[in-house]
Amino acid sequence: MKYALIALLLVITLLGLFTCPAKSTIAADVYDVVRVVDGDTFIASIDARNVRVRLIGVDTPESVHPNKAVEHFALEASAFLKKLLEGEQVYFIYDQNNSAINHKDRYDRMLAYAYRARDSLFVNAEIVRQGYGHAYSKYPFTRLEEFLKYERNARHHKLGLWAETDDYPALSDSLVWFNAGSNKYHRESCRYTTAKSLSMSLSEAIAKNYQPCKICQP
Ligand SMILES: [Zn+2]
Incomplete structure (x- = not known):
């Protein structure tokens, strides 16, 4: 009985050794x-x-x-x-x-x-x-x-x-998008920009005191 208990403990310990580290250090598939x-x-x-x-x-x-x-x-x-x-x-x-x-x-x-x-x-x-x-x-x-x-x-x-190049000096004044009835402006890629959104230059949006969207942060 005593030996059986020791054997059981040994098995549990070995299982622990082989399973626990494998779980925490599992390598991602490459x-x-x-x-x-x-x-x-x-x-x-x-x-x-x-x-x-x-x-x-x-x-x-x-x-x-x-x-x-x-x-x-x-x-x-x-x-x-x-x-x-x-x-x-x-x-x-x-x-x-x-x-x-x-x-x-x-x-x-x-x-x-x-x-x-x-x-x-x-x-x-x-x-x-x-x-x-x-x-x-x-x-x-x-x-x-x-x-x-x-x-x-x-x-x-x-x-x-x-980077500003001769061909594209105006990237810093890129286009932004807004929706009718709102004074927020967005990037073209924002989830709030749709086919109905209108665009204007960033400098114009700032001059009009429009506010940048908090999600896309244009
Ligand atoms: Zn936005």
């Missing part, structure tokens, strides 16, 4: 990057399937939209993501805000935060930090405030997209 599509989208190989991944919380100028001309800085944004991810492996973290839609957008792209496997570089944040895209406030995500801070910093230091 996936190959197949190719970069544009500044905020890439393809990863997940269980031998090519899955299109849309990075949460960031929006970069369009480069591959079939009906639009290539927007200012789109090629640079795309090249930047290639530099970060080509030939690399990544792991993903999801945002609880997207759990109801199964972490998929309406184009069936997987919505995720991506981290580069070899150094845990937070790819979504890096794009905004380096000025290759802005914080995307159209859909809620938990790290919005943090991303807006990165964007303000990139703008302040005139990084990437926010």
Whole structure:
């Protein structure tokens, strides 16, 4: 009986040794990057399937939209993501805000935060930090405030997209959007900007004493 008890305790201890550390140090699954599509989208190989991944919380100028001309800085944004991810492996973290839609957008792209496997570089944040895209406030995500801070910093230091060039001297006086009957102004990407919203220049909005939206913080 005594030996049986000792044996039982030993089994419990061993089980604890093998299960508990595994739970707390579990490694995230790592996936190959197949190719970069544009500044905020890439393809990863997940269980031998090519899955299109849309990075949460960031929006970069369009480069591959079939009906639009290539927007200012789109090629640079795309090249930047290639530099970060080509030939690399990544792991993903999801945002609880997207759990109801199964972490998929309406184009069936997987919505995720991506981290580069070899150094845990937070790819979504890096794009905004380096000025290759802005914080995307159209859909809620938990790290919005943090991303807006990165964007303000990139703008302040005139990084990437926010640099003034001869062709684009007026980015600092960008367009803002407002809705009839409201004195709040928004970014084009804000969830409150719709097809009915009207635009004016930022300097005009400020001159008219309009107030910046607290969500998109234009
Ligand atoms: Zn807004």
